[in-house]
Amino acid sequence: GDNQQAGTDADNPIVLKYAFFAPANTFPAQQMEKWKEEVENRTNNRVKVELFPGGTILTDKNMYDGVKNGVVEMGLSSTTYEPGRFPLLGISDLPSGYPNATVASKVVYDLIQEYPPEAFQDFKIITAFATEPNYLMTNFPVSTLQGLQGKRIRISSSVTPVLTQLGASPISMSMAEVPQSLQTGIVEGIVTSREVLKDLKLVENLSYGVDYPLSIVTFVAVMNKNVWDSLPSDIQQVIDELGQEMAIWTGEYKDSHVAESLDWSKNNHAFELIRLSQDEIEAWNQVLQPLQDEYVADLQSKGLPAEAYQERLYELISQYSQ
Amino acid sequence: MSLVTVSLLGLGALFLLMMLRMPIAFAMFIVGFVGLLVVVSPAAAFTVLTSDLWNQLSSYTLSVIPLYILMGEILFRTGVTRSLFETAYTWMGHLKGGMAAAVVMASAGFAAICGSNSASAAAMCTIALPELKKIKYNDSLSTGAVAAGGTLGIIIPPSTVLIIIALQTEQSVRQLFVASVIPGILLMLLFLGTVFYLCHRNPSMGPTGPKATLQERLASLPGLLPTLLLFTFVIGGLFLGWFTPTESGAFGALGAMIIAMAMKSLTLDNLREALYSTIKSSTMVITLIIGALLFGRFLAITRLPYEIAEFVNTLDVMPFVVLAVILAIYLIGGSLMDALGFLIISIPIFYPTIISLGYDPLWFAVVLCIVTSAGAITPPVGVNAFVVKGLAPAVPMMSIFKGSSIFLVSYLILLAILIAFPQIVTFAVK
Amino acid sequence: MKNRIVDRLDRTSYLLNHGLAFLAGSCLLLMMALVVGNAVMRFFGAPILGTTEIVGWLTALSIALGLGYTQITRGYVEINALVERFPPLLKKILHKAVLVTSMLFFALVSWQLVLYGLTVKQNGNLSETLWIPFYPLIFLIALGFAGLTFAIFVDFFKQLVGDARK
Ligand code: NA
Ligand code: NA
Numbered sequence: 001g002d003n004q005q006a007g008t009d010a011d012n013p014i015v016l017k018y019a020f021f022a023p024a025n026t027f028p029a030q031q032m033e034k035w036k037e038e039v040e041n042r043t044n045n046r047v048k049v050e051l052f053p054g055g056t057i058l059t060d061k062n063m064y065d066g067v068k069n070g071v072v073e074m075g076l077s078s079t080t081y082e083p084g085r086f087p088l089l090g091i092s093d094l095p096s097g098y099p100n101a102t103v104a105s106k107v108v109y110d111l112i113q114e115y116p117p118e119a120f121q122d123f124k125i126i127t128a129f130a131t132e133p134n135y136l137m138t139n140f141p142v143s144t145l146q147g148l149q150g151k152r153i154r155i156s157s158s159v160t161p162v163l164t165q166l167g168a169s170p171i172s173m174s175m176a177e178v179p180q181s182l183q184t185g186i187v188e189g190i191v192t193s194r195e196v197l198k199d200l201k202l203v204e205n206l207s208y209g210v211d212y213p214l215s216i217v218t219f220v221a222v223m224n225k226n227v228w229d230s231l232p233s234d235i236q237q238v239i240d241e242l243g244q245e246m247a248i249w250t251g252e253y254k255d256s257h258v259a260e261s262l263d264w265s266k267n268n269h270a271f272e273l274i275r276l277s278q279d280e281i282e283a284w285n286q287v288l289q290p291l292q293d294e295y296v297a298d299l300q301s302k303g304l305p306a307e308a309y310q311e312r313l314y315e316l317i318s319q320y321s322q
Numbered sequence: 323m324s325l326v327t328v329s330l331l332g333l334g335a336l337f338l339l340m341m342l343r344m345p346i347a348f349a350m351f352i353v354g355f356v357g358l359l360v361v362v363s364p365a366a367a368f369t370v371l372t373s374d375l376w377n378q379l380s381s382y383t384l385s386v387i388p389l390y391i392l393m394g395e396i397l398f399r400t401g402v403t404r405s406l407f408e409t410a411y412t413w414m415g416h417l418k419g420g421m422a423a424a425v426v427m428a429s430a431g432f433a434a435i436c437g438s439n440s441a442s443a444a445a446m447c448t449i450a451l452p453e454l455k456k457i458k459y460n461d462s463l464s465t466g467a468v469a470a471g472g473t474l475g476i477i478i479p480p481s482t483v484l485i486i487i488a489l490q491t492e493q494s495v496r497q498l499f500v501a502s503v504i505p506g507i508l509l510m511l512l513f514l515g516t517v518f519y520l521c522h523r524n525p526s527m528g529p530t531g532p533k534a535t536l537q538e539r540l541a542s543l544p545g546l547l548p549t550l551l552l553f554t555f556v557i558g559g560l561f562l563g564w565f566t567p568t569e570s571g572a573f574g575a576l577g578a579m580i581i582a583m584a585m586k587s588l589t590l591d592n593l594r595e596a597l598y599s600t601i602k603s604s605t606m607v608i609t610l611i612i613g614a615l616l617f618g619r620f621l622a623i624t625r626l627p628y629e630i631a632e633f634v635n636t637l638d639v640m641p642f643v644v645l646a647v648i649l650a651i652y653l654i655g656g657s658l659m660d661a662l663g664f665l666i667i668s669i670p671i672f673y674p675t676i677i678s679l680g681y682d683p684l685w686f687a688v689v690l691c692i693v694t695s696a697g698a699i700t701p702p703v704g705v706n707a708f709v710v711k712g713l714a715p716a717v718p719m720m721s722i723f724k725g726s727s728i729f730l731v732s733y734l735i736l737l738a739i740l741i742a743f744p745q746i747v748t749f750a751v752k
Numbered sequence: 753m754k755n756r757i758v759d760r761l762d763r764t765s766y767l768l769n770h771g772l773a774f775l776a777g778s779c780l781l782l783m784m785a786l787v788v789g790n791a792v793m794r795f796f797g798a799p800i801l802g803t804t805e806i807v808g809w810l811t812a813l814s815i816a817l818g819l820g821y822t823q824i825t826r827g828y829v830e831i832n833a834l835v836e837r838f839p840p841l842l843k844k845i846l847h848k849a850v851l852v853t854s855m856l857f858f859a860l861v862s863w864q865l866v867l868y869g870l871t872v873k874q875n876g877n878l879s880e881t882l883w884i885p886f887y888p889l890i891f892l893i894a895l896g897f898a899g900l901t902f903a904i905f906v907d908f909f910k911q912l913v914g915d916a917r918k
Contacts (some may be wrong), residue, residue, distance in 0.1 A: 174804075
């Protein structure tokens with residue numbers, strides 16, 4: 001196309017290709033749909049967003065490099081899935097007592113503004129949000145730490161240390177293998193966010209959940225820096241306005257989706273959410289807190305502002321939880 | 323030049339290179355890469371090429387392929403399959419096409435432990451083709467039966483394709499698995515019917531042998547034992563939850579070694595040959611899969627699949643016509659590119675349309691799985707047919723496609739049955 | 753003289769790619785053992801941490817280190833129906849063109865994979881479960897493609913000097 005002309009009117013729009021690794025029905029992809037709608041409306045269709053969800057062009061492993069090298073203009077991926085590359089974000093990914101996805105998303109969005117990751121130096125950050133905290137869901141009732149010892153629990157890799165710390169036996173397998181493995185008893189539970197109960201019908205094999213929030217998964221949407229710099233300033237402004245708005249929208253979307261999944265699971269499959277006693281909650285805290293503290297100390301010793309980041313994390317959580 | 327034109331040029335280039343005898347995997351690699359380079363940029367093409375190569379090669383899901391091939395190779399090199407085959411020959415050899423029918427049934431049995439169609443085809447190839455050759459079966463029929471039989475691997479559960487459809491359409495994997503058992507068996511029966519019909523009409527395709535006496539038949543039975551043991555172990559282990567579908571490949575390979583050892587037929591030479599041969603076959607299969615993926619990336623970025631889908635969604639006709647058009651697109655799409663890649667791109671676009679027309683989600687998922695697996699044996703891009711070609715280099719590609727295309731009739735009959743009687747799919751879970 | 757160079761090259765490619773294929777086969781056996789071992793250990797409540805990603809790596813090595821061997825043993829699928837009908841001269845020219853295109857492409861792939869490995873190193877990417885750097889494996893994959901490139905080069909060279917023995 002003729003770049004001089006693009007973006008001046010709806011007949012000759014600026015085209016932004018926006019990619020994501022998971023299918024179109026997942027909540028991050030729904031966020032992309034919403035963002036597309038908002039940007040196109042607010043710029044009077046001077047921007048046209050083309051969505052590529054489902055990993056058809058880039059996957060979770062090469063999304064950010066792909067955006068940097070111009071495969072697509074924009075990409076959405078999870079920093080949690082690339083350990084080592086975003087050290088500070090690793091702190092807020094660990095269990096911190098987030099009440100829900102909305103708070104987690106607001107917190108993560110702010111933290112990224114205040115502590116822009118070095119790995120995103122050559123990118124424009126479009127928005128950031130998070131899942132609800134992961135919860136433990138099992139096919140046997142868990143009300144104490146003791147009851148979890150040696151149990152075979154499926155994890156997504158980022159949660160491995162959390163489960164080891166809790167005394168369970170972490171097993172990593174692809175989500176695709178989970179349903180049959182649950183059915184045959186290869187695994188006895190999973191740790192993930194709770195919409196899978198309904199979306200993947202996992203409630204068929206998972207009757208219990210423990211009401212204790214674990215780690216979160218962080219998502220960051222970025223744009224190629226050169227593309228960003230080439231955008232007219234009024235369009236940049238529209239996109240900037242949308243940053244926090246999308247973080248909140250996505251958090252709320254996710255929370256309502258989870259609530260719906262929980263209701264459905266309780267009503268149709270007698271799913272039971274187990275509340276831990278105060279003593280137990282303290283016991284779990286005591287086991288898990290050192291994980292984050294040690295990680296923070298390690299990063300601090302490498303010269304990163306990890307302690308300040310951790311302090312700000314808890315400040316924001318309590319601020320947004322009110 | 324519009325992007326759709328570019329994508330059509332890319333398709334043309336792919337077929338040209340293939341016709342000029344460039345290895346098919348190489349051709350898909352090169353056209354996919356150059357396509358990305360032209361449509362986006364060199365830097366973009368390099369990023370996609372290198373990171374996809376690494377990520378796909380190092381994916382756990384693909385690991386099942388070399389493991390299943392290794393199982394087949396060991397059974398083959400140590401003579402276990404020969405005795406299995408001799409038993410089957412003693413029992414069925416006097417029937418017209420009896421041995422090709424045995425291949426189809428063995429494929430179905432294998433499909434019940436294997437989740438991938440190319441792994442199924444590859445394993446059956448190493449086991450059955452040399453034996454069929456010996457008793458002078460028509461090449462086209464043998465290779466066609468193996469290629470088509472392999473497609474049962476993703477229709478009869480467990481199946482990677484069904485899992486992906488379930489995840490994309492938010493359905494229960496278990497329900498989908500249950501629902502696809504009967505269509506899978508139906509398809510197997512249709513394949514058997516095809517084999518018998520062909521050999522009845524033209525007996526030279528599947529020469530009959532002498533009819534064995536009852537004593538001979540009974541005496542041949544112990545030849546079944548090792549395979550029966552192994553299959554019982556692998557399938558039993560799966561259902562009892564000893565291991566996952568992916569792990570069953572490793573247990574199968576180890577089990578094959580143990581059985582061969584017990585039969586005193588596992589030598590160091592055998593093992594080495596089996597390993598080299600496995601490496602060669604799995605490299606061939608996996609480069610094809612990654613090539614198809616890379617080529618699919620190029621098609622996706624030109625938005626050709628999306629344009630087609632959007633066009634269908636705007637059609638203002640009867641629901642059945644929309645369904646027919648969509649199924650036709652899947653048949654064509656599956657013939658042009660890797661079924662899995664095409665599914666991932668197209669489900670989010672077609673699925674909502676189909677559901678809004680009132681079709682049952684479970685039914686559509688199963689039908690989709692069947693249609694796309696047919697793509698693995700339809701020319702010009704039929705992954706299963708390619709796999710068979712790689713393992714039976716002496717048979718011309720045309721003969722393989724000729725043989726496998728006959729089985730497409732079974733697919734069409736099955737689709738007609740499922741459209742007329744959707745209960746076949748849905749009753750199992752209701 | 754020509755024949756001696758061809759022999760040398762042939763021998764080198766044979767040794768290199770058989771060596772790599774031997775490593776590939778060993779990785780495959782190791783993978784089988786690891787998968788079985790993990791399932792058995794899981795039965796006793798102590799699965800081997802990181803099995804999934806190690807199996808992925810071993811798969812990558814089994815395939816990539818077998819690339820050149822597959823070329824030497826004519827394992828890649830090709831369609832020869834059309835080319836068979838061409839006049840011999842055209843057939844030879846086309847064959848050389850296909851070989852040289854493939855050779856250049858895979859040389860490029862192998863070089864770009866080295867660069868990709870360096871990027872992954874620089875990014876500080878760690879593996880998901882074990883949290884260890886995995887970029888050296890990418891260099892091994894690049895080596896596999898280098899083996900393939902060399903095997904194709906030898907085929908091309910033989911065509912070029914008109915190797916009479918083939
Ligand atoms: Na199967
Ligand atoms: Na096809």
